[in-house]
Amino acid sequence: MNKHIAVDIGASSGRLVMGTLSDGKLTLEEIHRFSNGFTERGGSCFWDIDYLFGQIIIGLQTAKARGISECTLGIDTWAVDYVLLDAEGNRIQEVYAYRDSRTDGVMEEMAQWISPAAVYAKTGIQQLSFNTLYQLYIHDREELARADQILLVPDYLYYRLSGRKINEATNASTTQLLNLQTGEFDKDLLSLLHLRREQFAALTAPGESLGPLMDSLVKQYDLPQCELICAATHDTASAVLGVPLQSGRSSAYVSSGTWSLLGVELTQPINNPQAMAANYTNEWGAYGTYRFLKNIMGLWLIQEVRRLDGGRHSFAELARFAGEAEGFRSLIPCNAPRFLNPENMIEEIRVACAESGEPVPQTLGELALCIFDSLALSYRSYLQELEALTGTAVDVLQIVGGGASNELLCQLAADVTGKEVLAGPVESTALGNLAVQMIESGRVAGIAEARAIIGNSFPIVAYTPRPVPQLEKLLARWDALHAPFTGGRL
Known part of the structure; x- marks a missing residue:
């Protein structure tokens, strides 16, 4: 079949x-x-x-x-x-x-x-x-x-x-x-x-x-x-199965959709006190694996902004507006509980910025870039935690799912993490689902072959880190803003 x-x-x-x-x-x-x-x-x-x-x-x-x-x-x-x-x-x-x-x-x-x-x-x-x-x-x-x-x-x-x-x-x-x-x-x-x-x-x-x-x-x-x-x-388990293998390189993934799930695939869980303090999870994966990852409030933030704006603009248009705004002007700690399901996401972002002394975003472009900048910086913070907890330096960050099509977010992630970002495939969740079906049907020998097929069948876009002006000052500002939410508890 x-x-x-x-x-x-x-x-x-x-x-x-x-x-x-x-x-x-x-x-x-x-x-x-x-x-x-x-x-x-x-x-x-x-x-x-x-x-x-x-x-x-x-x-x-x-x-x-x-x-x-x-x-x-x-x-x-x-x-x-x-x-x-x-x-x-x-x-x-x-x-x-x-x-x-x-x-x-x-x-x-x-x-x-x-x-x-x-x-x-x-x-x-x-x-x-x-x-x-x-x-x-x-x-x-x-x-x-x-x-x-x-x-x-x-x-x-x-x-x-x-x-x-x-x-x-x-x-x-x-x-x-x-x-x-x-x-x-x-x-x-x-x-x-x-x-x-x-x-x-x-x-x-x-x-x-x-x-x-x-x-x-x-x-x-x-x-x-x-x-x-x-x-x-x-x-997320299916999305991780749909991540192509990076031969000879140490990689982490971000499954980017309503949530951003940042992690690595392991054969043994890490449930020590340090992992608990950082609030990393050990979800079971397919074929004897564990997904050691962090939940990050993801594209839900921009989805809500778009909904409240009446859906007048596509996500691609919102990303274009963001690209025209001033970079790293306003930041929010994405994993603050207040963003889980606020009555009005736009007002919640603005109030959060006002309370923390950040410039209050007014336009759609400023709101969108506030979200994308903050997500990229979240990736940096949690990727550093991940490397410390696993004892393994990450060479490449693979972004899959809907966020892989957001060129601005992918480039920002490369810039602030200092890692090469490989974006794609966008359809990783469906691909991981299909991979299991093909293996069970005897069409594919195992998950390694399925991932190789996925990598050969769908385009992967590479983003190289670019210099970020006044990076040290930006990171100090972010770390001070983000510190209360390092554990990511919602």
């Missing part, structure tokens, strides 16, 4: 992308694209999970109309958010979005029962206020007791398509409930949440076949015959 479809859903949009491998080259064709976003009702934030399932069906109908009669299919989405199912397999409640404020203060409350150091020693997962651990801690106990199964979002979408319940391992690790030593859900943490192991399905590794698309769906909607293959369902 040589038709593979990646269902790749992020916090702001989703799409179905078909990959075809021929003569050692992988080509992509976007079949269907749709918007995504949480809605606010009654003071809470929710995802429309039925809408997402419906969009997958529409995408598969489109594939069938284009003559695709059979294919493999894999799903990846964002992490941490979950669905509760009753004993009949029906959804119990709406799906909370991680930016919901219900977890405010929960980390501190839970610390009365188990220390953050003990949790990190068990799980190696960074302290973020929206982690599933804290979401479940604050969730209605009656609803949790009724839950026969707790599935993360992509697991639930697989269930709706196949009837099979799983907990895919790369995404399950982000719950902050998996024990690094046992490779299973931690008994102490489950007990603290008053949950039972049986409420979670078996951990499933990327590459496992989940069987065919349910025949009832095929007949009802006239869909292709699909073999469902368990992808690395955490979109």
Whole structure:
């Protein structure tokens, strides 16, 4: 089978992308694209999970109309958010979005029962206020007791398509409930949440076949015959699989989308006190790896600015406006909690600048450049931490995902980090999803071959560092502004 479809859903949009491998080259064709976003009702934030399932069906109908009669299919989405199912397999409640404020203060409350150091020693997962651990801690106990199964979002979408319940391992690790030593859900943490192991399905590794698309769906909607293959369902896990290998060079990656995830791929976790103090995470990767990385508030900042401006300008236009503004005029500490889900991002940035004595950005170009300058400087700060924690100097920074198409941001990252930046592929998440499908289908021998194919199939743009005027003064200013948020806790 040589038709593979990646269902790749992020916090702001989703799409179905078909990959075809021929003569050692992988080509992509976007079949269907749709918007995504949480809605606010009654003071809470929710995802429309039925809408997402419906969009997958529409995408598969489109594939069938284009003559695709059979294919493999894999799903990846964002992490941490979950669905509760009753004993009949029906959804119990709406799906909370991680930016919901219900977890405010929960980390501190839970610390009365188990220390953050003990949790990190068990799980190696960074302290973020929206982690599933804290979401479940604050969730209605009656609803949790009724839950026969707790599935993360992509697991639930697989269930709706196949009837099979799983907990895919790369995404399950982000719950902050998996024990690094046992490779299973931690008994102490489950007990603290008053949950039972049986409420979670078996951990499933990327590459496992989940069987065919349910025949009832095929007949009802006239869909292709699909073999469902368990992808690395955490979109960052798939994005990292889609990073081409840099032979003979020490590289770190930035998966740049709504979030910027900066890290390296390791074969052993680093969950020592130093890593905990810097708030680095050890998410499980595919094929026996760990993603040792830092969460950085990413393009969410500019996405919100664009939304509040009424979507009048494309992201490319906003980058052009930024290129016409004065460089490093205004800076913000991107990982400050205030930027997680403010009522008005534009005003939040302006107020933050005023409070810290930074010039207040007024125009769209000044706002955009404030964001891009601050993101690039964040990369520098956290890359230095990463090198210290791993004991390995990084030669090259590989930016993949949507941010790889932002030439200004990529050049700024090269300038302030002093590292060569390789930008691309933009579609790394879909490519990593497809890589697992091709390996499971026997089309590709393993992940090293898949990455080599990706590197030969898609353009990579190199950015060489340029001198930054008065760099020492800029870095001193940034370090003073950024210091309170070095740990990156949200």
